[in-house]
Amino acid sequence: MNGLIPTEEPRRMRGDGFWRKTWAMLVKEFIQLKRDRVSFIMIVTIPLVQLLLFGYAINTTPRDLPTAVLLQESSDVGRSILAALKNTRYFKVTELPRSEAELDRLLASGKVLFGVEIPANFERDLRRGDMPAMLVAADATDPVAASSALSALGRLVQTALAHDYAIPQAASAPFEIRTHARYNPAAKTELNIVPGLVGTILTMTMLIYTALSVTREIERGTMENLLAMPITPIEIMLGKIIPYVLVGFVQAAMIIAIGVFLFGVPMLGNLGVLAALSTLFIATNLSIGYTFSTVAQNQLQAMQMSIMFFLPNILLSGFMFPFAGMPTWARWVGEALPLTHYLRIVRSIMLKGATVTDLHYDAAALAVLMLVAMTIAVTRFRRTLD
Amino acid sequence: MNAGLAKADDGRDVVIDVQHLTKRFGGRAVVRDVSMQVKRGTIYGFLGPNGSGKTTTIRMLCGLLTPDEGTGTCLGYDIRTETDRIKRKVGYMTQRFSLYQDLSVRENLEFIGRIYGLAKPRAAARAAIKRLDLSGREEQLAGELSGGWKQRLALGACTMPSPQLLLLDEPTAGVDPKARREFWNEIHALAADGLTVLVSTHYMDEAERCHEIAYIAYGELLVRGTVAEVIAASHLTTYVVSSRNAGGLSALGHELEHKPGIDMVAPFGTSLHVSGRDAAALEAAISSYKTRGDLEWQRSEASLEDVFIDLMSRAKDNFQ
Numbered sequence: 001m002n003g004l005i006p007t008e009e010p011r012r013m014r015g016d017g018f019w020r021k022t023w024a025m026l027v028k029e030f031i032q033l034k035r036d037r038v039s040f041i042m043i044v045t046i047p048l049v050q051l052l053l054f055g056y057a058i059n060t061t062p063r064d065l066p067t068a069v070l071l072q073e074s075s076d077v078g079r080s081i082l083a084a085l086k087n088t089r090y091f092k093v094t095e096l097p098r099s100e101a102e103l104d105r106l107l108a109s110g111k112v113l114f115g116v117e118i119p120a121n122f123e124r125d126l127r128r129g130d131m132p133a134m135l136v137a138a139d140a141t142d143p144v145a146a147s148s149a150l151s152a153l154g155r156l157v158q159t160a161l162a163h164d165y166a167i168p169q170a171a172s173a174p175f176e177i178r179t180h181a182r183y184n185p186a187a188k189t190e191l192n193i194v195p196g197l198v199g200t201i202l203t204m205t206m207l208i209y210t211a212l213s214v215t216r217e218i219e220r221g222t223m224e225n226l227l228a229m230p231i232t233p234i235e236i237m238l239g240k241i242i243p244y245v246l247v248g249f250v251q252a253a254m255i256i257a258i259g260v261f262l263f264g265v266p267m268l269g270n271l272g273v274l275a276a277l278s279t280l281f282i283a284t285n286l287s288i289g290y291t292f293s294t295v296a297q298n299q300l301q302a303m304q305m306s307i308m309f310f311l312p313n314i315l316l317s318g319f320m321f322p323f324a325g326m327p328t329w330a331r332w333v334g335e336a337l338p339l340t341h342y343l344r345i346v347r348s349i350m351l352k353g354a355t356v357t358d359l360h361y362d363a364a365a366l367a368v369l370m371l372v373a374m375t376i377a378v379t380r381f382r383r384t385l386d
Numbered sequence: 387m388n389a390g391l392a393k394a395d396d397g398r399d400v401v402i403d404v405q406h407l408t409k410r411f412g413g414r415a416v417v418r419d420v421s422m423q424v425k426r427g428t429i430y431g432f433l434g435p436n437g438s439g440k441t442t443t444i445r446m447l448c449g450l451l452t453p454d455e456g457t458g459t460c461l462g463y464d465i466r467t468e469t470d471r472i473k474r475k476v477g478y479m480t481q482r483f484s485l486y487q488d489l490s491v492r493e494n495l496e497f498i499g500r501i502y503g504l505a506k507p508r509a510a511a512r513a514a515i516k517r518l519d520l521s522g523r524e525e526q527l528a529g530e531l532s533g534g535w536k537q538r539l540a541l542g543a544c545t546m547p548s549p550q551l552l553l554l555d556e557p558t559a560g561v562d563p564k565a566r567r568e569f570w571n572e573i574h575a576l577a578a579d580g581l582t583v584l585v586s587t588h589y590m591d592e593a594e595r596c597h598e599i600a601y602i603a604y605g606e607l608l609v610r611g612t613v614a615e616v617i618a619a620s621h622l623t624t625y626v627v628s629s630r631n632a633g634g635l636s637a638l639g640h641e642l643e644h645k646p647g648i649d650m651v652a653p654f655g656t657s658l659h660v661s662g663r664d665a666a667a668l669e670a671a672i673s674s675y676k677t678r679g680d681l682e683w684q685r686s687e688a689s690l691e692d693v694f695i696d697l698m699s700r701a702k703d704n705f706q
């Protein structure tokens with residue numbers, strides 16, 4: 001051995017070196033992420049697979065939706081609508097019931113997922129301009145398919161009428177589609193799903209990345225070395241979170257791009273605002289995951305905590321069920337979950353073109369949740385091996 | 387450098403100064419009432435069997451564990467309240483390899499360079515790789531190094547920031563004899579330059595290479611001082627018995643073991659060490675054997691190993 005210790009005392013940087021030490025940690029985490037082939041590949045594949053899987057499974061425009069048509073009058077308009085329904089690939093007219101009771105039975109049994117009823121005097125009212133109601137019943141168990149079928153139906157009928165009877169294709173249809181109360185599908189549109197998936201997928205991947213970061217160091221024995229060095233809990237935390245903000249950002253960009261280009265989700269708002277608030281959301285979830293890893297005794301516990309946190313995010317954020325329809329207590333829980341706020345942000349920006357001023361409450365809520373998580377993480381971080 | 391350091395009798399700074407350290411895990415005291423002073427430039431050997439509390443004590447010295455009782459300073463800083471300062475100036479080599487296995491040699495060293503605020507971490511890492519003879523392996527992952535190289539890397543890592551005190555926890559365990567010898571030569575060179583080294587080990591021959599030693603068993607520090615002091619303090623009288631009929635020695639050992647006046651019988655290669663704390667009683671016990679023609683008795687100074695085995699057996703008696 002030529003010598004263990006540098007022959008001359010190395011020059012040291014001035015100051016406390018907060019950012020320098022954070023940088024050291026960050027570089028280390030990046031290298032480790034790069035080396036971990038599986039994690040690295042998952043950065044791209046998890047969001048991709050989930051988005052395509054859920055996006056298409058939940059979301060595709062219906063094809064050959066089994067449909068029953070009940071004609072209460074024998075008119076040209078009625079026959080024309082029936083022909084139009086038969087001619088499109090959205091619907092597959094499988095039954096022609098004779099009564100409402102029969103239609104209900106077909107729906108209840110699940111033989112058809114969609115029922116259309118042309119009431120008596122429909123044609124007469126239509127020509128008079130009395131806005132007759134076409135009654136529609138959909139199986140609400142697949143609300144998204146039902147709601148997109150519904151919008152398809154409106155367009156279809158209008159086109160058919162305009163074509164066959166020169167009933168002018170006004171801005172609003174000359175008839176009304178009234179959905180059956182019993183099968184009222186959730187007021188969701190397909191467009192809500194993809195923006196929602198951005199938040200859901202990010203919640204999951206971000207939690208996974210940080211929830212194991214501290215416990216992993218403890219279980220691999222590297223924590224002893226780290227704790228013996230002059231580095232503080234805040235520096236460790238930031239060094240472990242920041243690399244994954246970048247990862248999350250890449251994932252978010254990918255999901256949103258696919259949403260826009262593949263699923264045709266509009267992007268009405270400002271992309272910069274969306275990027276900034278998405279980064280905040282990513283950092284919030286990373287902080288929460290990191291908090292779990294400082295509180296957990298081992299990797300299994302950290303994983304369990306993440307799942308326990310992930311479930312209410314899915315169920316109570318407005319992703320699964322409309323937020324406004326939830327009981328008060330559930331809404332309160334929902335307010336404490338980052339996904340709730342991000343769903344509002346991402347849907348408002350993409351679908352409604354909302355601006356920062358519209359979203360300051362949700363943005364502030366995310367920031368508060370992040371700071372609370374970070375505070376818990378730093379105070380709960382065990383600085384010794386006791 | 388450290389204005390607040392106490393001076394020892396010989397005027398040297400006391401780098402480690404702890405009193406009555408006790409540490410309990412789940413109600414069980416694994417370190418009990420340990421006090422020690424280590425002077426600057428000393429190589430201090432910390433000996434004891436596995437599970438005796440060496441690692442726990444070292445961890446308390448560098449702030450990784452908080453003592454349940456006791457006080458002390460390390461480099462003049464309080465081991466309870468000033469651990470941040472201690473960490474900047476102490477190089478701690480853990481017993482188990484605890485650098486990042488999935489980082490390369492160079493990346494590990496650069497990481498450490500940055501954490502300790504070296505002005506040019508890349509250059510410092512390059513220099514360390516050269517010093518450690520690790521050239522050609524710098525891009526190898528630390529986890530893929532063989533045991534000896536891992537040890538070398540770990541040692542290089544904790545010396546790279548130029549600490550004032552090295553705490554080495556069994557640094558030579560599982561290292562081949564040649565590397566061990568080189569390691570000790572190196573440690574002596576460092577100490578000559580004023581670095582203080584506390585090194586735990588369970589190799590007896592390494593104890594002889596320390597300026598001072600402390601022996602710990604079952605969490606209690608049983609003896610400390612220079613090797614000569616420790617041997618003298620044991621008051622052990624030892625005879626080395628060799629036999630022309632080597633097979634008979636173990637039978638003789640069993641026979642002698644339980645005789646009054648004989649406290650310890652230990653086989654050493656082709657001979658037997660027979661020791662007792664009371665010289666007169668020992669003489670009486672072996673007098674009849676001394677006349678046997680096939681045995682050769684030779685009075686000698688107790689070895690450190692004799693002393694430790696004796697200390698251990700006594701501590702065990704107390705402990706049980």
Ligand SMILES: Nc1ncnc2c1ncn2[C@@H]1O[C@H](COP(=O)(O)OP(=O)(O)O)[C@@H](O)[C@H]1O
Pocket residue numbers: 385386411412416434435436437438439440441442443
């Ligand atoms: N974190 C811990 N929790 C519980 N027991 C521990 C812990 N660390 C060490 N011990 C126990 O303390 C005793 C002393 O351990 P240690 O200090 O590692 O001994 P040595 O380093 O001398 O082999 C052992 O019995 C060990 O099992």
Ligand SMILES: [Mg+2]
Pocket residue numbers: 437440441442481555
């Ligand atoms: Mg140990």
